[in-house]
Amino acid sequence: MHKIHILTKGFQSPNGIAFLFPFIVYRKELADCGIQTKFFTSIAHPKLCDCDVLFIESRSVSHRWEVEGDQAVLMDLSRLAESVPLVWFDISDSSGWLQPQVLPFVRWYCKGQLLKDKSLYMKKLYGNRLWADYYHQSFGATDSTPARNRVLTDPSRLGQLRLSWNSGLANYSMYGPHIMGLRRFIPINALFWLPKKFVPSNSERTVALSCRMGTKYERETVSYQRKKIQTLLKDRLSTRKLSRRAYYQEMRETRLVISPFGFGEITLKDFEATLCGATLLKPDMSHMETWPNLFVSGKTILTHSWDLSDFMEKLSMAYSCPHQLKTLAECAQQTYREELEKKTSEIGFCNRVVSIVHDTVSTIEPDAT
Incomplete structure (x- = not known):
């Protein structure tokens, strides 16, 4: 032992x-x-x-x-x-x-989550994030107080990085985060349990698209992508946040949930939407590796380019390809369920x-x- x-x-x-x-x-x-x-x-x-x-x-x-x-x-x-x-x-x-x-x-x-190209850890990236650097270099997004760069200088250290x-691996059911949060005050391990209920992805879904998100970040390079998506959606749907109950009810009825990057590529919404049987639309994640990996483009999720040039085209799939979205959601749920089960x-x-x-x-x- x-x-x-x-x-x-x-x-x-x-x-x-x-x-x-x-x-x-x-x-x-x-x-x-x-x-x-x-x-x-x-x-x-x-x-x-x-x-x-x-x-x-x-x-x-x-x-x-x-x-x-x-x-x-x-x-x-x-x-x-x-x-x-x-x-x-x-x-x-x-x-x-x-x-x-x-x-x-x-x-x-x-x-x-790690960059697939480990050599990037030896380069200065604006905002210390690959997509933040992209939006800075390509579109001039600039943070009021740029983050301090932490760069790996010894290439032999790259071998110590490990996924x-x-x-x-947590409980993102409707009340899961609230219950898990109680563990801070009540030292009872029974407050932690695995989510059991996955809403069938083949259930009747009356909402084509959902994108509930915040856009106020202290770093412009983080909020840039979200603000651009919000602008593209302004005549289509509201991005205003809902109560958790209403948010979950909406996702259970939604075919395609839009989930931009936040401070990280992965957000809790990704797991919540998967539990609810919705398909995720995320920015391209091919630059990174992670586990559990629910983020395989064309297999478990849809992805769009970072410059959003194909964003509206991908949105249209919520109307034109519902059966394809159903297949993606089913595969994501199966992957997630297998990784959670004891x-x-x-x-x-x-x-x-x-x-x-x-x-x-x-x-x-x-x-x-």
């Missing part, structure tokens, strides 16, 4: 909840695979390093980078690395925005954790200084 400790900020954000969720719901399955886990919220806890491998969730120290500076945080990581092998879990939203400064102190840098799991978790989530642990304990010491 391998003892894994997890340093986490806890159940304080959707990303944090989604990171911890599978460790709770698949706890028995992990134990059957020889993995025992325990959560810690303090880097100073005396028992933190009493384990075989220490997983560090990036949000557990995120508040310290700006306040204390890199050196203070890295000194703590160096101290921990002297006692136990470290694995870093970046739970930020996008495939970009690495924290390469931690790489000398950890065995693996795990992330739920983990995205936010999909009986298949051993070859999904559990296998990923076991592989990370095995590869960590079998590697040589990092060159932490």
Whole structure:
């Protein structure tokens, strides 16, 4: 049995909840695979390093980078690395925005979505996101306060980047996020359970299109795509947000749900729409890899180009190709259902954790200084 400790900020954000969720719901399955886990919220806890491998969730120290500076945080990581092998879990939203400064102190840098072309992590991208850089370079979108570039400078470190799991392993049913959020205040693991109900994609759908979204972001490069889509839709449908009940009711009746990028390529709407049996229309995602992967263009979702040149054409499929959309939604639901089910978790989530642990304990010491 391998003892894994997890340093986490806890159940304080959707990303944090989604990171911890599978460790709770698949706890028995992990134990059957020889993995025992325990959560810690303090880097100073005396028992933190009493384990075989220490997983560090990036949000557990995120508040310290700006306040204390890199050196203070890295000194703590160096101290921990002297006692136990470290694995870093970046739970930020996008495939970009690495924290390469931690790489000398950890065995693996795990992330739920990664750029397929890893060499891009060695280039300065405006806004630290590939699509933000695209909208800046191609259309002049500019942030009032540009993000600080974090660029990986040592190509040998690219081999430490590793795909983990995205936010999909959680409960995005109608009341799921509210119930999961209670775990922050009520330490009862029974608040976490897997969504069971998938609305059949072949049900009668009376709404062709849905696009409920916000457009107010502090970064223009993030909001640019959404604002352009909102403009294209202004004479077709409202993008105003609804109550959660009304939002879910609409998606259950919708054939095509438009889901632009936000701070990351993947949004919670993607999983909500899949549960509701709607087909997703998203910007091209061929630049990245993720798991669970519900984002295969032409197989599980529809995609449009980043410049939106084919956006209106793809919208028309909600009217002209309902049977094709039904097939895509069914495939997305089948993929999602298989990855969530406990009986298949051993070859999904559990296998990923076991592989990370095995590869960590079998590697040589990092060159932490």
